[in-house]
Amino acid sequence: MTQFHSSINTNSDEFRKNREDMLASISTLHEIVGRAANLSDKSSARFERRGQLLPRERLSRILDPGMPFVELMNLAGFLVDSNDRETSVAGCSSICGIGYINGTRCMLWADDSGINAGSMTSLSSRKAGRTMDIALAMKLPLVHMVESAGANLLEYQVEMWMDGGGIFARLARLSAAGVPTFVVLHGASAAGGAYMPGMSDYVIGVKGNGKAYLAGPALLKAATGEVAEDEELGGAEMHSKISGLVEYLAEDDAHGLAICRELIDRLDWNRLCPAMPPREYEEPVYDIDEIAGIVPADYRQPYDVREVVARIVDGSDILDFKPSYGAATPCMQAKVFGMPVGIIGNNGPIDNAGSTKCAQFIQLCDQSDIPLVFLQNITGYMVGTEVEQGGMIKNGAKMIQAVTNARVPRITFMIGASFGAGNYGMCGQGYDPDFLFSWPNINIGVMGGDSAAKTMTEVMLAGARRKGIEIPPGVIEEQESKIIAHFDKQADAFYTSGRMLDDGIIDPRDTRKVLGFVLQTCWESRNRTTHPNTFGIGRM
Numbered sequence: 001m002t003q004f005h006s007s008i009n010t011n012s013d014e015f016r017k018n019r020e021d022m023l024a025s026i027s028t029l030h031e032i033v034g035r036a037a038n039l040s041d042k043s044s045a046r047f048e049r050r051g052q053l054l055p056r057e058r059l060s061r062i063l064d065p066g067m068p069f070v071e072l073m074n075l076a077g078f079l080v081d082s083n084d085r086e087t088s089v090a091g092c093s094s095i096c097g098i099g100y101i102n103g104t105r106c107m108l109w110a111d112d113s114g115i116n117a118g119s120m121t122s123l124s125s126r127k128a129g130r131t132m133d134i135a136l137a138m139k140l141p142l143v144h145m146v147e148s149a150g151a152n153l154l155e156y157q158v159e160m161w162m163d164g165g166g167i168f169a170r171l172a173r174l175s176a177a178g179v180p181t182f183v184v185l186h187g188a189s190a191a192g193g194a195y196m197p198g199m200s201d202y203v204i205g206v207k208g209n210g211k212a213y214l215a216g217p218a219l220l221k222a223a224t225g226e227v228a229e230d231e232e233l234g235g236a237e238m239h240s241k242i243s244g245l246v247e248y249l250a251e252d253d254a255h256g257l258a259i260c261r262e263l264i265d266r267l268d269w270n271r272l273c274p275a276m277p278p279r280e281y282e283e284p285v286y287d288i289d290e291i292a293g294i295v296p297a298d299y300r301q302p303y304d305v306r307e308v309v310a311r312i313v314d315g316s317d318i319l320d321f322k323p324s325y326g327a328a329t330p331c332m333q334a335k336v337f338g339m340p341v342g343i344i345g346n347n348g349p350i351d352n353a354g355s356t357k358c359a360q361f362i363q364l365c366d367q368s369d370i371p372l373v374f375l376q377n378i379t380g381y382m383v384g385t386e387v388e389q390g391g392m393i394k395n396g397a398k399m400i401q402a403v404t405n406a407r408v409p410r411i412t413f414m415i416g417a418s419f420g421a422g423n424y425g426m427c428g429q430g431y432d433p434d435f436l437f438s439w440p441n442i443n444i445g446v447m448g449g450d451s452a453a454k455t456m457t458e459v460m461l462a463g464a465r466r467k468g469i470e471i472p473p474g475v476i477e478e479q480e481s482k483i484i485a486h487f488d489k490q491a492d493a494f495y496t497s498g499r500m501l502d503d504g505i506i507d508p509r510d511t512r513k514v515l516g517f518v519l520q521t522c523w524e525s526r527n528r529t530t531h532p533n534t535f536g537i538g539r540m
Helices: 013-041 044-049 055-062 124-138 158-176 191-199 217-224 230-234 236-243 253-267 288-294 305-309 352-367 385-389 392-405 420-425 449-467 475-491 493-498 508-527
Strands: 070-072 094-101 104-111 142-148 181-190 202-206 211-213 248-250 319-321 331-336 339-344 372-378 410-419 435-438 443-445
Touching (some): 013 055, 013 493, 055 104, 055 142, 055 181, 070 508, 094 124, 104 508, 124 142, 124 158, 124 508, 142 191, 158 181, 158 191, 181 253, 202 236, 202 253, 211 230, 217 230, 236 248, 288 305, 288 508, 305 331, 331 508, 339 352, 339 508, 372 420, 385 392, 410 420, 410 508, 435 493, 435 508, 443 493, 449 475
Parallel strands (some): 104 142, 142 181, 372 410, 410 443
Antiparallel strands (some): 331 339
């Protein structure tokens, strides 16, 4: 055992201040995420009149009670379609995540038809695409609870229409890869949305409410002059009897979800994957709740990342790899719920020694098939004449080569700063980690606002000297103020998560549970046998 011994004083003023700041960020997270649910629930009277369940009730009904559900991209769209931080709604009119259906780990996707009839926002296609990409990579059956008005024509953007084609292509790829796809058709699915049931392997249609048509009654009349009724044109009952689009006809929402649960049970998906070997483990010695008091809101305030790790890993047991070499970049061996992991964290900028140490550590984990976990709190790589002469560029390249090409699962948590090339070396989004989550306190970008402002001040002064002119009083201060505000606005966790620069924001105190869940998900995907074919399943 190499149990870490914490030096944190939980009674100190510093701890209390850090905790207050972190809890405030967590409260903001819950408030923003809750807006979508509250807004959707305001449609309950309309859903009740139609005999329907609300979107989140559908999700609750199909999931196994008491089993974990990890929501993904919970902040997607925040501050994108609206710049008002107090009213902007996150979620992109959908709820996506990984959970269990009759003991089978599945990807869930529910259209939030309680908000603007589920019409798509500017990032809806990207969120759907990422959802399906994870389902394909992790070999997760995809269950889509469909009820959407499709693209909002009043806010039409040509790129959203183009991205929509990628959704249908991904459905074809999932089916061809041997990963089954399911649709429960709860309501209308018009135009391109009709291909959601059309491209899925199994379709359950809800009688009376479920509808799918390439052109709804309004568009049909506008385009051809033909007048048709909903049910005749695309009702679930018609599709179950005449067109053959619907395999299973349900009496109502609850029945449709019950049929889906039974279908997944009958596929016996888990027979294609050996059971994960039972693993013994100890809970961390230190309470994970203490994380809230360890990490300061100001990323410039140092702390030892091992204090965070000790509250995440089994038994707070950490084996430090080359602890005195490249000391600012700890590389640690540990276990999480009995599963071995290699963890890379930051206690300062990455220097030459840190780069080469990380490159070696990553290769060793890759050799032994041990997943890598990156805890990003990084302002970047070291700079300066001595560092450059020491080979910072080539040494940083070694690290990035290793990060990019490692074949093992790579899971990233952004827990503090994430600036410049440091984001890249620590397996940022551009390096396609299997999962990437943010804490609500993070700052992210090419550099901090202060650094950007000082850089541009130096550029302005150099230009003035070259031209032999004096800069009027107050100009530098005004420029710096604008640059800091511009950079800091975009560095905010909620702003960046709204633009899908992660797979969602989590409560830092849930990090151990989330990490364990996605490690198991990755293990299943790598041990599951699928039966691909050349083409996806065609509906006959």
